[in-house]
Every structure is written in C-alpha cells, then in structure tokens.
Amino acid sequence: VTSPLDLVTLGEAMVQLNATEAGLLRHVRTFEKHAAGSELNCAIAASRLGLRTGWIGKLGRDELGEFVLATARSERVDTSAVVRADDVPTGLFLIQRGYPWPGSSSSVYYRNGSAGSRLRASELSESYVSRARIFHFSGISLAVSPELRRTCWSAVEMAKSAGIMISFDINFRRKLWAPEEGIAVIKRALSVADVVFCASDDAATLFGADTPEEAIEVLASYGAARVVVTRGAEGACMWFDGRLFEGQGRRVSVVDATGAGDALAATVLTGILGRWPDDKTIELACTVGSLVCSVAGDFEGVPSGEQLEALYEDSWVPR
Ligand code: KDG
Numbered sequence: 001v002t003s004p005l006d007l008v009t010l011g012e013a014m015v016q017l018n019a020t021e022a023g024l025l026r027h028v029r030t031f032e033k034h035a036a037g038s039e040l041n042c043a044i045a046a047s048r049l050g051l052r053t054g055w056i057g058k059l060g061r062d063e064l065g066e067f068v069l070a071t072a073r074s075e076r077v078d079t080s081a082v083v084r085a086d087d088v089p090t091g092l093f094l095i096q097r098g099y100p101w102p103g104s105s106s107s108v109y110y111r112n113g114s115a116g117s118r119l120r121a122s123e124l125s126e127s128y129v130s131r132a133r134i135f136h137f138s139g140i141s142l143a144v145s146p147e148l149r150r151t152c153w154s155a156v157e158m159a160k161s162a163g164i165m166i167s168f169d170i171n172f173r174r175k176l177w178a179p180e181e182g183i184a185v186i187k188r189a190l191s192v193a194d195v196v197f198c199a200s201d202d203a204a205t206l207f208g209a210d211t212p213e214e215a216i217e218v219l220a221s222y223g224a225a226r227v228v229v230t231r232g233a234e235g236a237c238m239w240f241d242g243r244l245f246e247g248q249g250r251r252v253s254v255v256d257a258t259g260a261g262d263a264l265a266a267t268v269l270t271g272i273l274g275r276w277p278d279d280k281t282i283e284l285a286c287t288v289g290s291l292v293c294s295v296a297g298d299f300e301g302v303p304s305g306e307q308l309e310a311l312y313e314d315s316w317v318p319r
Pocket of ligand 1: 012036037038039041093107140173258259260261262298
C-alpha cells in the first residue's frame with residue numbers, strides 16, 4: 001500500500017553554484033553548492049511547511065545527482081519516482097549576485113542535454129501522480145526540451161483523469177526560450193490549470209499586462225479558479241472567487257531572490273490544502289518569499305509551519 005501525498009511536482013533539479021561574493025562571475029573566486037530547480041524547490045518548501053510532498057525528475061548517475069537526491073530526501077521529499085540516467089549528467093547552474101545592483105541575481109545555465117531534460121513520458125508512473133492532491137509544474141519544464149514538455153502534458157493528463165488539482169507557475173525564463181516561442185505553449189498550460197502563478201514582469205512580457213489587475217484578468221480568462229500575481233519586493237496578490245487578496249513582502253536585506261517565487265507558490269498550495277483564510281494565505285506566502293531572499297540558496301530560508309505560524313501571530317521567541 002502506498003501512502004498518499006499532498007503535492008507532487010515535476011521538473012528538472014540541478015546543482016546550483018551560488019557566488020559567495022558580489023560581482024561579475026569572471027572575478028568570483030568561491031561558490032557555495034546548493035540543490036535547486038523550481039519544482040524541487042516548491043516540493044521542499046511545501047514539505048517544510050508540513051505537506052507530504054514528492055518530486056518527479058531525472059538525475060544523472062553522478063556525484064551531483066547523489067547530492068540533489070540526498071538533499072531532497074533530507075528535506076523529507078519523497079523521491080521514489082525519481083529516475084536516473086547513466087549516459088548524461090545532472091544539470092548545473094551558477095548564480096551571479098549583487099551585480100549590477102545590490103540584490104540582483106542572474107542565473108547562468110549549464111544544462112543542455114542534461115539528465116533532467118531527458119525525462120520521458122514512458123518513465124512516469126500514473127499511480128504515483130494520482131497519489132497526490134495537487135500536481136504542480138512550471139513553464140521551465142515546458143521550455144527545457146521537447147521531451148520534458150511531452151512528459152509534462154502526459155502528467156497533466158494523468159492528474160486530470162485522477163481529478164487532481166493542477167497548479168502551474170509560468171516561470172518564464174528568457175534564457176530558455178523567447179516569448180514568441182513560449183506563448184502558445186504557456187497558453188495551453190494555462191487552459192488546464194486550476195491554480196496559476198505569474199510574476200508581474202512575465203505578465204507584461206507575455207501578455208502586455210501592465211498592472212496586476214490586468215494580469216489577473218488575462219490569466220483568469222484561460223479558466224483557472226485561482227490566480228496569483230507576484231510583484232517582487234512589493235508582495236503579491238491572489239484572485240479567488242471574484243475577490244482580490246493582497247499580501248505585502250517583509251522588509252529583508254536581499255542576499256539572493258532566486259527561489260522566492262517557488263516558496264511563495266508552495267505556501268499558497270499549503271494554504272489551499274490547509275483551508276487557511278485567503279488573506280492569511282497570501283500574506284504568509286509573501287512572508288515566506290521574503291525569507292527565501294534573505295539567505296543564499298533557493299529554499300534554505302523557508303521556515304517550518306510552526307515557525308511561520310509564530311511569525312504570523314507575532315509570537316516568535318528570539319531567546
Ligand atoms: O525559481 C528558481 C529557479 O529559477 C532556479 O532554481 C533554477 O530551475 C531553475 C531554472 O530553470 O531557472
């Protein structure tokens with residue numbers, strides 16, 4: 001008998017080498033090693049917040065693959081559906097920080113032909129996907145390779161036929177595809193999603209939406225019941241049931257904002273399953289997003305459910 005999961009995510013996980021000093025990468029001498037990748041980040045964040053989560057992806061049978069797998073397991077993410085590749089390596093990316101401005105981060109990918117991009121639809125297990133209450137994926141998985149894109153559609157089919165809620169984060173990455181290339185594919189994903197996440201910048205790039213209200217209107221027109229538009233340091237808003245709920249980011253000194261959106265999405269999904277009030281959900285999602293920005297790595301700043309509740313109640317005990 002297999003135990004149920006609350007959230008299953010699918011995507012490419014990689015090793016992240018995060019610059020320990022600010023500036024152009026050519027001058028950076030030292031890097032910190034982290035595990036990352038949008039959908040793994042989301043599964044880890046939700047796990048910390050108290051959901052039972054699983055991540056589906058393909059890793060190389062190499063040292064970096066062992067590291068990513070061990071990280072997922074140490075964060076209590078179920079990895080029983082993870083596939084290994086013998087012939088291709090685990091992907092890698094570098095993060096340049098604090099350049100050109102304080103708080104700026106940019107990613108440099110070394111992932112062409114990586115194991116994560118090679119996950120095939122035939123390697124998916126329908127019974128695994130249908131163990132979840134929510135299936136989550138992002139535009140990154142749609143952009144990485146035709147193979148991974150087909151695998152996403154296949155997982156969506158499985159989730160649909162099991163009656164599972166589908167969550168989609170547009171996560172538009174210009175370094176992976178152009179807006180003209182992405183838009184039709186992204187629209188297809190929007191039309192099958194129940195919950196949609198989109199950064200306001202991406203809404204402007206892809207749909208010409210200049211305000212969060214415009215973004216919500218266009219995104220909701222594809223059929224999602226719930227739409228979340230994130231606005232960086234300004235927080236995020238969530239549309240549900242004809243109402244708009246706004247959350248404020250917390251003031252933090254930004255070390256690396258990479259991963260904040262994934263943690264925000266994980267918190268919203270945790271709130272949905274936990275039946276939190278919607279205003280609380282979006283507020284806490286913004287809090288968790290802010291906390292991720294305050295430390296290096298994509299999920300290391302995510303608190304436990306208990307710690308988050310203490311922040312919400314203003315009862316955090318420092319000593
Ligand atoms: O959301 C964070 C991701 O951007 C990061 O973990 C790397 O998955 C990644 C990507 O493709 O950018």
